[in-house]
Each structure stands twice: as structure tokens, then as C-alpha cells.
Amino acid sequence: MTSTTLRPRRSVLYMPGANERALEKAKGIDADALILDLEDAVSPDAKVEARERVCAAVQSGEYGHRELAIRVNGIGTQWHADDIAAAAAAGPDAVLVPKVNSAHEVIELVAALERAGAPEKTKLWAMIETPVGLLHAEEICAAHERLTVLVMGTNDVVNETYGLHVPGRNPLVLTALSLSLLAARAAGKVIIDGVFNDVKDLEAFEAEARQGREMGFDGKTLIHPSQVEPANVAFAPSEEDIGHAREMISTFDEAKAAGQGVVTFNGRMVEELHVRDAQRILAFAEAIASR
Structure with missing residues (x-):
């Protein structure tokens, strides 16, 4: 195992970049990694302010052992280029890009980070969440060594395939997860399972986390601090x-x-x-x- 794959990423918690209180609270949450979000969790009129707040949070150095990733807005959006430039200057552990669909996009993203002066420690993480991305997962994983982690966007997978959210996850989602995991392992990448939406149902969350661990995922993305400890347990050896x-x-x-x-x-x-x-x-x- 390399230092990249060995680093614990059992619990990867999304934190809304527009919420100053949430960013402060995250400093005391025992997640292995935090994704400071500029995309889905931020309304269009708050994007610029959130970008400034998130970059300042990364540069504060106040998050201890937690790995910090900034999720930027997607390729083709009006905020993407400025997000990449600001994130590169802030120097987080990673920049997470949603809806990555091809090896060409990976190469372009790496080039954009390099042009913006991102330090070597700032890696690229890619979200796999569209039918096109899923069908090209192997080439995405193999496109560049700076891409180190795949993050599954299971809500978008369900949405874009017209499926349903069901207990145990529907067959197409399980197929998508399996194919992406094979692609990641073939290229020596880390892969993180998608989110569980019902923050009140910890029993069902624990079952899905166990399922992800049994499949071979390195950890799980989370939407609430209450999910951190169960994820840490599920993805750690007993x-x-x-x-x-x-x-x-x-x-x-x-x-x-x-x-x-x-x-x-x-x-x-x-x-x-x-x-x-x-x-x-x-x-x-x-x-x-x-x-």
C-alpha cells in the first residue's frame, strides 16, 4: 500500500462552504476527511463568499489530522475556473471536481491546477456520478497520477438513471459501485462510497456502511456528523x-x-x-x- 492509499478515509464529511458556523464546528468532528463544499450546498448568490470563506478555512491550519478537500463547481459552470484558481492558491490536500466524465477532463483539470500554481500536495479527486462517467471510469482512473481518489455520487447515479432509492440499494447502483471499484483498484486509486440520505436512520446507515466495506470501499461520504463514528467503526479493522x-x-x-x-x-x-x-x-x- 502507498502512503496515499494507506491514509484513513473511513469518514469523509461534506461541510457547506457558505456556513461559517459549520466550518467552525468541523474542527472538532472526528472525521478522517472533510469536503468543504462550494457546489450543491451553496446557492448561486453565495458562491463567491463561500469560496473566500472555504479558502480561508483551509489556510487557517486549524483542522488537525483531518484531510481537507475543496469541492469546486463543475466543469462548464460560471464559477469553475475561479474556484480552481482560488483552491490552488489555498493549497488543500485535494480539489474534488463533480461529474468527471473522461480522461481528457482529468488531464485538463490537472493542467488547470498546475497553471494556477497548486502545490504538489494538492491532489485531484474526481466524482463519478453520471452514466458517461461510469462507462469511462477505467480510463478516468488511469488518466493521471495526480488523480488519487474517486468519490461516488450515488444520488446523481439514481437521478440520471431514473432509478429509485431502496434499502440495500437498487441493482443498477450496485453495478455502478462495483464497476467503479474495479476501475479504482486496477489503477491503484482510493475509492469512497456515496452518501446515505436519511440522517435519522442510523441503523440503516450502519447497514449501508457495512455493505460498502464488504464491497471493498475505503470509506464513505457523509452528510451529517452523527454518521462519522459509525463510518469510522464500519471501515476500520476490529x-x-x-x-x-x-x-x-x-x-x-x-x-x-x-x-x-x-x-x-x-x-x-x-x-x-x-x-x-x-x-x-x-x-x-x-x-x-x-x-
């Missing part, structure tokens, strides 16, 4: 997972040192790939502990 990983590695090492060709652990055959997964679990647990 104490049982950590103990199991340690025992497996120890058993494997002992067996290999003794010249055994076949290694069994708890009655199951263990191969190198199982050990690599156990090592990944331990490395991720250490990364969480050292945030």
Missing part, C-alpha cells in the same frame, strides 16, 4: 480482525521457517495472498492509531 491478522502472519512465518509447503491456520489453508491481506489490515490499523 480488534478481532487485528488479532486474527497477527496470528495468521505468525503461523505462516513459523511454518515457512520449518520448511512446510502447506500452511494451515484455524483449519484453513493459508497462502501468500492471505498474508498480504493480513499485513494490509495491520498497516491500516497502525495508520488509524497514528492519525
Whole structure:
């Protein structure tokens, strides 16, 4: 695992860029990452003020361990170019762009960040949320090394395919998530699951977070602070997972040192790939502990 993929992004919380109180409150929320939003959460007449407020928040240095991304307005909107320029000057950890549909757009976005003088630490994150973007997810992921994270826009996926929001998510959404996850993994990128809309139903949120973890997502985007702790739990290895990983590695090492060709652990055959997964679990647990 690289330093980019190892960094915890279990809980990625959207915060409205126009709301000064929310930006202040975010400093005390134990999310792994914050997306300071200039797009959907900001009305057209508040875009400029929100841009200034968000950039000042990033430059304040008051958000501790939290990874900071600025979500700019989309390509082709009247605010996009100014958002990119301001975000580049502010130097967040990432700039998140909605509705990325092609590798060409990725290349153009990277070029725009570079022209605006974005520091090397400022990576590009891309939202996958349209049918076109989903069908081109593999080429989007492979377009440039500065693109490090995919963020699923599941509300837009449902909207643009005329589907329905249903418990467990409808088959097309699950297909979209699966294809995007395969594209991300093929290119060595991080991928974050979409939001859950009902902030009052934590039980259903926890079920969807578990589903995302079981599918292989690195974390989940969130719309309310109450979802942070359940997401942190769902996407982190449990104490049982950590103990199991340690025992497996120890058993494997002992067996290999003794010249055994076949290694069994708890009655199951263990191969190198199982050990690599156990090592990944331990490395991720250490990364969480050292945030």
C-alpha cells in the first residue's frame, strides 16, 4: 500500500462552504476527511463568499489530522475556473471536481491546477456520478497520477438513471459501485462510497456502511456528523480482525521457517495472498492509531 492509499478515509464529511458556523464546528468532528463544499450546498448568490470563506478555512491550519478537500463547481459552470484558481492558491490536500466524465477532463483539470500554481500536495479527486462517467471510469482512473481518489455520487447515479432509492440499494447502483471499484483498484486509486440520505436512520446507515466495506470501499461520504463514528467503526479493522491478522502472519512465518509447503491456520489453508491481506489490515490499523 502507498502512503496515499494507506491514509484513513473511513469518514469523509461534506461541510457547506457558505456556513461559517459549520466550518467552525468541523474542527472538532472526528472525521478522517472533510469536503468543504462550494457546489450543491451553496446557492448561486453565495458562491463567491463561500469560496473566500472555504479558502480561508483551509489556510487557517486549524483542522488537525483531518484531510481537507475543496469541492469546486463543475466543469462548464460560471464559477469553475475561479474556484480552481482560488483552491490552488489555498493549497488543500485535494480539489474534488463533480461529474468527471473522461480522461481528457482529468488531464485538463490537472493542467488547470498546475497553471494556477497548486502545490504538489494538492491532489485531484474526481466524482463519478453520471452514466458517461461510469462507462469511462477505467480510463478516468488511469488518466493521471495526480488523480488519487474517486468519490461516488450515488444520488446523481439514481437521478440520471431514473432509478429509485431502496434499502440495500437498487441493482443498477450496485453495478455502478462495483464497476467503479474495479476501475479504482486496477489503477491503484482510493475509492469512497456515496452518501446515505436519511440522517435519522442510523441503523440503516450502519447497514449501508457495512455493505460498502464488504464491497471493498475505503470509506464513505457523509452528510451529517452523527454518521462519522459509525463510518469510522464500519471501515476500520476490529480488534478481532487485528488479532486474527497477527496470528495468521505468525503461523505462516513459523511454518515457512520449518520448511512446510502447506500452511494451515484455524483449519484453513493459508497462502501468500492471505498474508498480504493480513499485513494490509495491520498497516491500516497502525495508520488509524497514528492519525
